[in-house]
Amino acid sequence: MIEVNEIHKHYGDVIALEKVSLSVNKGELFGLIGPDGAGKTSLMRILMSLLLPEGGAASMSGYDVVKDYKQVRLITGYMPGRFSLYPDLTVEENLKFFATVFGTTIQQNYHLIKDIYQQIEPFKDRRAGKLSGGMKQKLALSCALIHKPEILILDEPTTGVDAVSRKEFWEMLKRLKEMGITILVSTPYMDEASKCDRIALIQKGQLMSVETPQAMIKSFPEDLWAVRTRKIYDTSKYLELLPALISVNSFGQVLHLVTKKGVHTSKSIGQFLSQKGELDYSIEPSTATIEDLFILLMNHHKQN
Amino acid sequence: MIPSEPVITVRNMVKKFGDFIANDNLNFEVYKGEIFGFIGANGAGKTTAIRILCGLSSPTSGEMNVGGFDIYRQTEKIKQNIGYMSQKFSLYEDLTINENIRFYGGVYGMNIAERKLRTTEMLERLELTAYANRKIGDLPLGWKQKLAFSIAILHNPKIVFLDEPTGGVDPITRRQFWNLIYEAVEKGITVFVTTHYMDEAEYCDRVSIMAEGKIVALDTPEALKKQYNAANMDEVFLKIAR
Amino acid sequence: MNRFIAFLRKEFFHIFRDPRTLVILFGIPIAQLLLFGYVLTNEVRNVKIGIVDNSKDYLSIKLSERILSSGYFLLAATPATESEYEGLFRSSKVKEIIVFEPDFARNLIKEGKAGIQVIADASEPNAAQLIVNYTTAIANDFVRDEFVKEQKLPGIAIKVRMLFNENMRDAYNFIPGLIAVILMLISAMMTAITITREKESGTMEILLASPLKPIQIILGKVVPYMILSIVNALVVLILGYFVFEVPIVGSLSLLLAEILLFIFLALSLGILISTFVNNQVTALALSGFVLMLPSILLSGFIFPVKNMPIALQIIANLMPPRWFIEINRTVMLKGGGLAEIWPHTLILIGMSLLFIVISIRKFKIRLQ
Numbered sequence: 068m069i070e071v072n073e074i075h076k077h078y079g080d081v082i083a084l085e086k087v088s089l090s091v092n093k094g095e096l097f098g099l100i101g102p103d104g105a106g107k108t109s110l111m112r113i114l115m116s117l118l119l120p121e122g123g124a125a126s127m128s129g130y131d132v133v134k135d136y137k138q139v140r141l142i143t144g145y146m147p148g149r150f151s152l153y154p155d156l157t158v159e160e161n162l163k164f165f166a167t168v169f170g171t172t173i174q175q176n177y178h179l180i181k182d183i184y185q186q187i188e189p190f191k192d193r194r195a196g197k198l199s200g201g202m203k204q205k206l207a208l209s210c211a212l213i214h215k216p217e218i219l220i221l222d223e224p225t226t227g228v229d230a231v232s233r234k235e236f237w238e239m240l241k242r243l244k245e246m247g248i249t250i251l252v253s254t255p256y257m258d259e260a261s262k263c264d265r266i267a268l269i270q271k272g273q274l275m276s277v278e279t280p281q282a283m284i285k286s287f288p289e290d291l292w293a294v295r296t297r298k299i300y301d302t303s304k305y306l307e308l309l310p311a312l313i314s315v316n317s318f319g320q321v322l323h324l325v326t327k328k329g330v331h332t333s334k335s336i337g338q339f340l341s342q343k344g345e346l347d348y349s350i351e352p353s354t355a356t357i358e359d360l361f362i363l364l365m366n367h368h369k370q371n
Numbered sequence: 372m373i374p375s376e377p378v379i380t381v382r383n384m385v386k387k388f389g390d391f392i393a394n395d396n397l398n399f400e401v402y403k404g405e406i407f408g409f410i411g412a413n414g415a416g417k418t419t420a421i422r423i424l425c426g427l428s429s430p431t432s433g434e435m436n437v438g439g440f441d442i443y444r445q446t447e448k449i450k451q452n453i454g455y456m457s458q459k460f461s462l463y464e465d466l467t468i469n470e471n472i473r474f475y476g477g478v479y480g481m482n483i484a485e486r487k488l489r490t491t492e493m494l495e496r497l498e499l500t501a502y503a504n505r506k507i508g509d510l511p512l513g514w515k516q517k518l519a520f521s522i523a524i525l526h527n528p529k530i531v532f533l534d535e536p537t538g539g540v541d542p543i544t545r546r547q548f549w550n551l552i553y554e555a556v557e558k559g560i561t562v563f564v565t566t567h568y569m570d571e572a573e574y575c576d577r578v579s580i581m582a583e584g585k586i587v588a589l590d591t592p593e594a595l596k597k598q599y600n601a602a603n604m605d606e607v608f609l610k611i612a613r
Numbered sequence: 614m615n616r617f618i619a620f621l622r623k624e625f626f627h628i629f630r631d632p633r634t635l636v637i638l639f640g641i642p643i644a645q646l647l648l649f650g651y652v653l654t655n656e657v658r659n660v661k662i663g664i665v666d667n668s669k670d671y672l673s674i675k676l677s678e679r680i681l682s683s684g685y686f687l688l689a690a691t692p693a694t695e696s697e698y699e700g701l702f703r704s705s706k707v708k709e710i711i712v713f714e715p716d717f718a719r720n721l722i723k724e725g726k727a728g729i730q731v732i733a734d735a736s737e738p739n740a741a742q743l744i745v746n747y748t749t750a751i752a753n754d755f756v757r758d759e760f761v762k763e764q765k766l767p768g769i770a771i772k773v774r775m776l777f778n779e780n781m782r783d784a785y786n787f788i789p790g791l792i793a794v795i796l797m798l799i800s801a802m803m804t805a806i807t808i809t810r811e812k813e814s815g816t817m818e819i820l821l822a823s824p825l826k827p828i829q830i831i832l833g834k835v836v837p838y839m840i841l842s843i844v845n846a847l848v849v850l851i852l853g854y855f856v857f858e859v860p861i862v863g864s865l866s867l868l869l870a871e872i873l874l875f876i877f878l879a880l881s882l883g884i885l886i887s888t889f890v891n892n893q894v895t896a897l898a899l900s901g902f903v904l905m906l907p908s909i910l911l912s913g914f915i916f917p918v919k920n921m922p923i924a925l926q927i928i929a930n931l932m933p934p935r936w937f938i939e940i941n942r943t944v945m946l947k948g949g950g951l952a953e954i955w956p957h958t959l960i961l962i963g964m965s966l967l968f969i970v971i972s973i974r975k976f977k978i979r980l981q
Binding site: 102226227256257317339360366 | 378411513540541544569572573603605608612
């Protein structure tokens, strides 16, 4: 449904996208995961035909994003990163405006947005600027959906939204996917990766990995240990001296320790800590998260 | 963390913008040397509260004391004793690293010898010595955030306020940033931080969860997890919101 | 068409929900009108004048006394020769000099007609006109009172000479000029601001990503301001006519057609500016300095173009309001028609086409 082939883009000296290739299948919920400045927005804008790539080609549902930009714009719904509705228009006026711009009416495609719009309908006479973050996102999504797009492109829809609204938002995306809409969504939150069918980890304009979240976690090539201790800061300083260490990072109150595959056991690490005088701890093998993999790949790329 | 003397005391803090109540009767204390976290969505009132405590905006009502100074009468004293790093990046993009440091050193009335010493230390700590004459605008986001934080504590304030310092930063830099925060705490600086990354809430000594202008929960992360029978802060948040 | 109407409705919502826009749209034009009108129309009180009495008979002396006792005038000089006049005016010792012809009383009684020359400092044209009007009124009253019993009233022929600005070209200038300034302000500045506002708020990104064509976006932005500009121009004309009694001597429909043309030009200029800048502040500054100041200072609104240094005259000729103000004056004040103003009209049409072509070309269908 979305084909990206060796897309290249830079701004001055800064490379935004470096030969990025990727394909998203019909009806897939595809996540683009990476920090600010990784190239997520540039890629989405190129797909929306809002930016011209400097090299490579991309197509949406078979339409070339440069040549056939008019068709591309007709068949896609887009939610840019910033809140981009009219704050001085009411909820209903915004929705009506975007419906008309795409040559349709609210009634015609109401079934698509019903689930989402019903939640904000009680406030339909309120100005969009006075909505809470979560409600703004729902309205923006309704506006992006109102013309029944084949593809939805959502640029960081959950940034700055509270945890509950974020959760609801992903549930909405899941239902839209079930209606057959192909969705490309970007997020800086690694923990949202598991909500996607497949994800791409992006950093500094390069795709580090493209896979299903489950396969990605399974592919974690090293050993990972969860270390619990009272003195996180001190313990992590000790662990930095551990032989065959790859990295040690805090995940909340737990330390994730990554070591070369097959070198250590819980016991050998425990012995090391005891030698350092650290006695109050627990160590157990643990499965990696997407964030662990991201950190590993980032370090790996840095060294190359 | 054993409660010591409070460095911030807030009693019945209210802030209204017209009909809109941004802060609805907040009450809390922050103790010396702790990392105090404010979590909540955009629009929950975190930034408003921080601005009031920094003396950038005046409250509608309530009693507040920051670093031993009254928020209404001793705003200038407060500003001398705190550091502030806003969500919007606060260094001058068109000045170099050195020029920015010189400027902020000047603002806080540091003498030249002291400023030079601290600058050298800081740049070495951040491994940025080689880039001292680069313009801020040319640096990656993660570097900027680390630099902005280091400059915010350059004058050794009692308290530093950080308003969403890690938003959009990559996972490695985010952890490096938190290491800087721990180092600041070792030096005796009290840290007041807002975030909407739930895992970062666990790095705090105590967190207060905000929603619609109110504090809905305030305790150590452990106690909150126990109280709500949750595995992590994310679950705590979801359970509170329901 | 539906899309277009939806767009228009949205624009009007923006306009009527933003108090600041409303003030700029309706408050400023009226404020400017009243400001220019009343600042230029000074009150006449204790104006310093000079009197040259070449007759020194009982009627000339009586009239001089009447003028000086009116409270409007003060005697500041009695120059002996004509060569002194200009010096007195230049040093602002007097604003007006009244010269009685020899044998004033005899001519008035015997021939039923005598002459006075009134010389006024027309560097402040409105004030000069007012001073002369007062002088004339006093002289006429005087004749009526003196010859109350006569069957046929004699008349005083008043010969007016305006110094520094001989033909009083600027007398009613502010209305024609103000129309130009206001249309520039509302049409160009507001259009530039409203387009850049969408860029700033990120909504332009959505509009671009929609099937709207550039021409639809541009027209949707322009038409509301076109309507408001026409309303404003009419308000100024009507206020000018009723409050300041500025006549419309020539053809009203020609005048309105020219106003429409100028609105179109100003709107194209506004769109052009918006294609260069990305935020409202720059748009405001650019329209302020590039449009407003020149259209006030270099257009002949306040300072006559022909008195400017050559370099400024060349720049002034590039300013659209310069041509429009001349059209307005010709049609409104002198009653001229297309025969006199066709070159100006052609210049304005040319400029509009140039602006609109550049802006449509420059209006990007993409970001960046």
